[in-house]
Amino acid sequence: MSDVQAIQVDIKGIREGLLVTLSEGEWPQLEQALLDELQRRGDFLKGAKLIINVDAQDLNVAAMSRLRDQVTDSGLLLWGVLSSSAQTERSAQLMGLATRIHDGSREPEAEEAEEYYEDSAPQELGPDGGIMVRRTLRSGASVHSPGHVTIIGDVNPGAEVIAGGNVVVWGRLRGLVHAGANGNEDAIVCAMDLAPTQLRIAGHIAIPPSERGHISPEIARIQDGQVIAENWTLG
């Protein structure tokens, strides 16, 4: 096991979840070292989203899916894989994993850019793994959660909210929103002013009309295979 010991597994918190950076080496050993580390810190990390930077490792879909299953078995969620290998990137994309973190690049600048958000991460984990954000999301900000997302504030154009569950915005929703991102067609999106750039629920995409009349709270959901939005009325 001395090889495995020599491998560095660096875990740090970023806005999307936990960024894991592995040192160089052969993939089987690296994978083992990663899983050992997850095991060791298991209780502490439980439920977290992992973004793994595998650097130049070439991973095919089979290797990637094995990795995902093992990460899931450790009680975590594999959310993204960063790599400079085209093959690995393609495998990750095929499996619906993220291959970029929010600043859109893997260049050296990207890591510096992360730091902007570390201190101000607006997220509080609720009892069911949902997220509550108590501020306005400006352009470039993004919130991802496997559970529900509640925003108290506005979601400006250029910001995105992606949730496995429902999205509730106590404010103006003008950015991109995706509810039921894991395929849940019962998910809903509601907002005081529902005017997103694009609204997605599960696999459905809707572009709201730009002409709008009176502004009132609305709720969007899927009905008969189509995204519909209705006014929210009391009682």
Place this chain on the structure above:
Amino acid sequence: MTGRVITITSGKGGVGKTTATANISAALADMGHKVVCMDADIGLRNLDVVLGLENRIVYDLVDVVEGRCKVRQAMIRDKRLEELYLIPAAQTRDKNAVAPKDMVRICDELRQDFDYIVIDSPAGIERGFKNAIAPADEVVIITNPEVSAVRDADRIIGLVEAEQKGPAKLVVNRINTEMVERGDMLAVADVLELLAVDLIGIVPDDTAVLVSTNKGAPIALEPKSKTGQAFRDIARRLTGEEVPFSASNGNAGFLGRLSKLIGSKEGRNA
């Protein structure tokens, strides 16, 4: 004396950062404050040209950072204003020649001798922007009444808040009153509704700015110019004075919206 560092930034290029830096600095110096403006746009320097000081450059910001000269030696005194100095950017290098901590160090030195240190940030959100906001006590965001500029301003405001340099202050540059009245341009109220930050200036769209920029003579020093007045008002607001926004300054939509909010019948149709 402990001077205040004001960084002028925008995200998007071409919205008027350098013009605003030159004019706000000139207006502050004209009020009798000791001002130094610093061009942080290394590799694409402009502030020297706008101030008409290009031919006097001997040392620049990178020379200071790399220890080839003292800060004093890189400062160029303005032709018109006794109390205005410029520290130019290097043209032959790039943003990586300076680090945020260098900017903090240089500004800390300048704070001893000046009332205001005004930094002209480059466009973008990368190294140059980080350099420019690292020493800032206050950040002024310049935007134009167009959707793309407002979108970038929103992103920048988020980054400034995350750096705990907020709350940023906003200047809406190049407002065309006629176009706003015709509904062809975003009104100041529309911009403010999205950005939700404090407004400290509305500058009209004015071709005279182009002329003054090319001549290297800030329009803020022309007493009769309305645009010059707009920049002088921004400078006064930065010093903490309460200056009302004049209705002729192209903010009919803004005042209209305000009066609508307080229930007057003069509000424009939304």
